[in-house]
Amino acid sequence: MKYYEKIELKDGRECILRNCTEADGKAVLDIFNLTHEETDNLLSYPDESAVTAEEEASFLKEKEDSDREIEILAETDGKIAGLAGLSSIGNKYKICHRVDFGISVAKEFWNLGIGSALLSACISCAKEAGYEQIELNVVADNPAAISLYKKAGFAEFGRNPKGFRSRFTDYQELIYMLKEL
Numbered sequence: 001m002k003y004y005e006k007i008e009l010k011d012g013r014e015c016i017l018r019n020c021t022e023a024d025g026k027a028v029l030d031i032f033n034l035t036h037e038e039t040d041n042l043l044s045y046p047d048e049s050a051v052t053a054e055e056e057a058s059f060l061k062e063k064e065d066s067d068r069e070i071e072i073l074a075e076t077d078g079k080i081a082g083l084a085g086l087s088s089i090g091n092k093y094k095i096c097h098r099v100d101f102g103i104s105v106a107k108e109f110w111n112l113g114i115g116s117a118l119l120s121a122c123i124s125c126a127k128e129a130g131y132e133q134i135e136l137n138v139v140a141d142n143p144a145a146i147s148l149y150k151k152a153g154f155a156e157f158g159r160n161p162k163g164f165r166s167r168f169t170d171y172q173e174l175i176y177m178l179k180e181l
Contacts, residue, residue, distance in 0.1 A: 001063070001070040001129065003121055009112040013076050017121050020071040020083070021064055025057025028073065031080040032056075035104035040166050041139040042104055068129040072121050074105070074114045081109035084118035086126055089135070097132040115145075119152055127181050134181060139164065140173035154179045 005017045020028055033046040051059075063071045063085070071085040082105035089098040101122055105114050126134045136154065138145050154177040163174025 001066055001068070001125055003070060003072055003125055005117075005121060007113070007117050009076065009114065011112055013112075015074050015076040015081065015112075015114060015117065017072055017074050017117055019064055020060045020073050022057045022061040024073065024080075025055075025060055026053035027080055028060060028071070028083065029053050029056040031073075031083060031106060032104070035082070035106055038107040039104075040168055040172070041142045041145070043102075043164075045167065068099075068131075070122070070125050072118060072125075074109075074118055076109070076114075079106075081106055081112075082114045082118055084122050086122050086129070086131075086134070099126050099129070099131040099134050101126075101134050101136045115148055116152075119148065123152065123179070123181070132181055133178055135176070135178045137163065137174045137176055140175050146175065149177050149179075152179065 001019060003019045007015050007017060009015050029051060033049060036042050036044055037046045060071055063069050068088055069086050071083060073080050074082040084103040087100045089095045089100055103115060103118055123134060138149060156175050156177050158176040160174045162171040164172040166172050
């Protein structure tokens with residue numbers, strides 16, 4: 001799946017949103033590890049990733065060649081500022097209408113509109129791919145993310161009180177959200 005868009009950030013800088021390519025493997029792995037180090041609100045810790053740059057490049061090539069999945073990066077000032085992606089829940093008839101959404105933005109780029117732009121891009125791609133429902137999990141004590149998702153039309157459909165086990169704060173409650181497309 002392909003995507004490309006130029007946006008203006010809240011501080012006036014230009015940001016390019018585009019699908020990740022095989023050539024982005026190392027840079028995407030680096031930003032993935034950075035964002036997972038900067039917040040406790042994401043699925044994993046950097047030391048849990050055993051993925052090599054070559055494996056990441058291969059993963060991105062599969063996404064680039066896919067008609068139904070995508071990884072999008074946000075690039076500003078020659079740096080990758082954030083990532084977002086869509087992963088099919090599955091290809092069986094009963095679940096092929098659903099897609100999972102994930103996002104991360106480097107801390108130095110928070111509050112510039114990158115998260116909103118990446119979310120909007122992924123919603124657009126999900127519609128284009130024919131999905132009927134986009135889903136995500138968010139840590140309950142992440143009000144900025146919850147607000148972003150609600151503004152985009154996501155609704156809560158459940159909670160898991162021990163969804164994540166944090167190394168720093170014990171358990172974290174997860175909120176399950178979805179948006180019908």
